[in-house]
Amino acid sequence: MLDLLIVLGKIAILVGCLLGGAAFLTWVERKQSAAMQDRIGPNRADIFGFTLWGLFHPIADGIKMLVKEDLRPRFADPYIFPIAPLLAFFPAMVAFAVIPWGGTLKFGAEPDLLLIPLQLADLNVGILFIFAVASISVYGVILGGWSSANKWSLLGGMRGASQMLSYEVSMGLSAMGIFMIYETMSLAKIAQAQGDLFFGFIPAWGIVLQPAAFVLFMVAAIAETKRVPFDLPESESELIAGYFLEYSGMKFGLFFMGEFIEIIVAGSIITTLFLGSYQIPYLGPEGLQIPGLELWAMGPNFIAILQCMAFLVKTAAMVFLLQSIRWTLPRFRYDQLMKLGWKVLFPLAIANLLVTAILCLLLT
Amino acid sequence: METGTVGAFLEPGEKEGDFILNMGPQHPATHGVLRVILRTEGENVVDCDSDIGYLHRGQEKTAENLPYVEFTPYTDRLDYIAAPAMNLTWVEACERLLQLEVPERAKYIRVIIAELTRLASHLLWLGTHAMDIGALTLFLYCFREREMVLDLFEGFGGARLTTHIFRVGGLPNDLPKGWLEDLEAFLDLFPSRLSDYHKLLTKNRIWLRRTKGIGVVTADECVDWGLSGPLIRGSGIALDLRRKQPYEIYDRLDFDIPTQEEGDVYARYLVRMEEMNQSLRILRQCVDQLPSGPFIGKVPKRLKAPKGELYHATESPRGEFGFYIYSDGGTQPARVKIRAPSFINLQALPVLIRGALLADVVAVIGSIDIVLGEVDR
Numbered sequence: 213m214l215d216l217l218i219v220l221g222k223i224a225i226l227v228g229c230l231l232g233g234a235a236f237l238t239w240v241e242r243k244q245s246a247a248m249q250d251r252i253g254p255n256r257a258d259i260f261g262f263t264l265w266g267l268f269h270p271i272a273d274g275i276k277m278l279v280k281e282d283l284r285p286r287f288a289d290p291y292i293f294p295i296a297p298l299l300a301f302f303p304a305m306v307a308f309a310v311i312p313w314g315g316t317l318k319f320g321a322e323p324d325l326l327l328i329p330l331q332l333a334d335l336n337v338g339i340l341f342i343f344a345v346a347s348i349s350v351y352g353v354i355l356g357g358w359s360s361a362n363k364w365s366l367l368g369g370m371r372g373a374s375q376m377l378s379y380e381v382s383m384g385l386s387a388m389g390i391f392m393i394y395e396t397m398s399l400a401k402i403a404q405a406q407g408d409l410f411f412g413f414i415p416a417w418g419i420v421l422q423p424a425a426f427v428l429f430m431v432a433a434i435a436e437t438k439r440v441p442f443d444l445p446e447s448e449s450e451l452i453a454g455y456f457l458e459y460s461g462m463k464f465g466l467f468f469m470g471e472f473i474e475i476i477v478a479g480s481i482i483t484t485l486f487l488g489s490y491q492i493p494y495l496g497p498e499g500l501q502i503p504g505l506e507l508w509a510m511g512p513n514f515i516a517i518l519q520c521m522a523f524l525v526k527t528a529a530m531v532f533l534l535q536s537i538r539w540t541l542p543r544f545r546y547d548q549l550m551k552l553g554w555k556v557l558f559p560l561a562i563a564n565l566l567v568t569a570i571l572c573l574l575l576t
Numbered sequence: 577m578e579t580g581t582v583g584a585f586l587e588p589g590e591k592e593g594d595f596i597l598n599m600g601p602q603h604p605a606t607h608g609v610l611r612v613i614l615r616t617e618g619e620n621v622v623d624c625d626s627d628i629g630y631l632h633r634g635q636e637k638t639a640e641n642l643p644y645v646e647f648t649p650y651t652d653r654l655d656y657i658a659a660p661a662m663n664l665t666w667v668e669a670c671e672r673l674l675q676l677e678v679p680e681r682a683k684y685i686r687v688i689i690a691e692l693t694r695l696a697s698h699l700l701w702l703g704t705h706a707m708d709i710g711a712l713t714l715f716l717y718c719f720r721e722r723e724m725v726l727d728l729f730e731g732f733g734g735a736r737l738t739t740h741i742f743r744v745g746g747l748p749n750d751l752p753k754g755w756l757e758d759l760e761a762f763l764d765l766f767p768s769r770l771s772d773y774h775k776l777l778t779k780n781r782i783w784l785r786r787t788k789g790i791g792v793v794t795a796d797e798c799v800d801w802g803l804s805g806p807l808i809r810g811s812g813i814a815l816d817l818r819r820k821q822p823y824e825i826y827d828r829l830d831f832d833i834p835t836q837e838e839g840d841v842y843a844r845y846l847v848r849m850e851e852m853n854q855s856l857r858i859l860r861q862c863v864d865q866l867p868s869g870p871f872i873g874k875v876p877k878r879l880k881a882p883k884g885e886l887y888h889a890t891e892s893p894r895g896e897f898g899f900y901i902y903s904d905g906g907t908q909p910a911r912v913k914i915r916a917p918s919f920i921n922l923q924a925l926p927v928l929i930r931g932a933l934l935a936d937v938v939a940v941i942g943s944i945d946i947v948l949g950e951v952d953r
Contacts, residue, residue: 438712539712539713546935
C-alpha cells in the first residue's frame, strides 16, 4: 500500500513538474527572446493589477487553448486527426519515467528502513526505453501532417519524420559510448557511476569521458526537438506551421506542450548522460569531501535534496541553452539537414564509438 | 475558365509524386498578397507561376482623374515601404512637365529623405529576408533601427508610412528645429548597428549555405528581363539611375555603386548591405553641404501642363521606378503609366528558382524584395 502511494506521489510530482515546467518554459522562451531582441516581452496579463513579470501569460494561454473552438478541417481524417496530438504529447511525458532526479531518501531505522529512490522506474534498459518511446512521437508528427489533408502539413510531416529518424540514429550512436564506459544501460547506475572521481579530483562525468559524444548528442537533441536551426517540420516562413497547421484549440496545445516537454526531456537526458546527472562533485554519501580538506558531514536526506536541486539546476541550464540557440541562427535547408545528419554526424558518431571501443579494450 | 480552376495556371504533371502547391496569397513569406503556384516533386520545385492583382487599386486610372498635385498622396500607396521615393519621382516628373524650378535647399533635403528611405526600405528587406531564412532576431534589430528613420520622417513630414513628404515645387515645410541633430545622432549610431548585422549573417555558415548559388541570374538574363536595382547590380551590371541620369543633386555627391558578379541571393544581400553604407556617405555629404534658402519655389495656383509627354525615372530602393505622363494640355494628366521595379523584377521569378528547393523559393522571393502595392498598383 505504502509502495503504491509512494509511486503515485512520484508520478504526481513528475507530471506536475513537467506540465508546470512546460508552461513556465513558454514564458521563459518569450522573455528570453525579448531580452535577446531588445524588447520587453509579455507583461500585460494581470490578476488584480499584479502582472508578476508576465508570469500569468502561460495561465492565460492555457485557458485560451482550452476554451477555443476546436476546428477540424472538412477533409481531415476523423479518427487519426484527433489521435495525432496525443501521440506527440504522451511519449514525451512517459520518457521521463526512467530518468533519475536525485539520490535516495532514507526514513526510519533498521529494520523498518524505508528507502525512496528519486526515480520512477529503474529499468535495466533505461535509455533504450527513452529512445523507443521518443520514436513513437514521430507518429504524432507524420499522422498529424497526413490526416490534416493539407499539402503544407503533409510536407511538414514528411520532413519531421525523415529528420527525426535520421537524427535518432546519431543520437543513439553517440549515447552508446556512455554505455561502453559505464558498462550499463540503467540510467540509475550511470548516474551513480558519475559520482566517482578520476585521479582523486576530476569528476567522472560523461562530458569528461565523452566530449565528442556530448557535442554530437547536443546537435542531435536539438534536431529531435525540432528547433532552429533544425525547425524544418514547422518552419513558419516556408511551411507556415508545418504538421500542426490545421490544429486549433487544445489539440494544438498538446503539440505545443509536447514540444516544450521534449525540450525538458532532452535537457534532462543530456544532464543524466553527460553532466553527472544529479551528482555534485565531491559530495559523497557521507557529505562534502573536497580533496585535501576535511569531510563536511551531512544527513542522507539533506544530500538527496541537494542532489535533486543540482539536477534541476543542470537541466534548467541545458534547457536555457537549447532555447537560446533558436534566437541566434538561421534555418538549414532540407537537403543540407539530411547531409549534416548522414554525412557528418553519423560518421563522427561511429568514429567516436570506434575510438571509445578501442580505448575501453586497451584499458581493461 | 470554370470556377473550380480559377487561377490554376499549372496542371499537375504526369510523374508520380508531382503536385501543385499553392503558396499565398496568405503565406508568411510572400510579403503581402502574392500568390505563387508551384509544381513540385517532393521538395524540388519544377515550375512556378505567379498570380498577382490582389492589391490592384487602379492607380494609373486614378491619376487620370486628379490634378497633378493631388495625385502625390496616392503615390504613397504604391511602394508603401519606400513612400518618399514614390513621392519624389512623381513630384519630379510633374516639375519637369510643368517646368518648375526647385530651390537648392529643397533638393538637398529631398536627397536626405530619399536616402533615409533607402535605409528604411533595405532595413525592412534585411529583417524580413533574414526571417524568411529563419534568423528571427535580426528582424527585430532591423525594425528597431527602421523605427528611428520613421521617427525622422514623422518629425519632418508628420507621417510615418504613407508620408506625402514632398510637394510639387519643393517641400511642405523647412526642417524643424533639432531635426538635423537627430539625423546626425542616427548617422553616428547606425554604422555600429550595420556592423552588428554583418556579424550576425555575413559569415554565418548556415546563412552562406542558404544563399550562395541560390537564385542565380546572369547579367544577360537581367538585361533580357529588364531587371533593375540591386538585382541587376548583384549580377555585375553597375546600373544606377542616380549615376546614369542624375536627378536632384546626385551629380555633386561622391558615392560608389556596389556590384557583385555572382548574381545569387548572397550577391544581392551584399549589394544591399553595401548600399546602406553608401547611403550613409551620401547623407553625411548632404548634411555638410546643406545650403540655406527657401524650401519651395514659385508654384502657380492652377497647374496646367503643356501638351506633350514625359518619362521620368528615379532609383527607388527596388530599382528603376518611373512615371510616364502624357498630357493633352489640361490640368490633369491624360494618361499615366507607372514603371514599377517590383513588378518587372517579379516576372523573372521562374528564371530565378530554376532547380530550387521549396525553401529556396522563400529565399529568392525575399531577395527580389517585392512590395505588392507596387506590383499590383
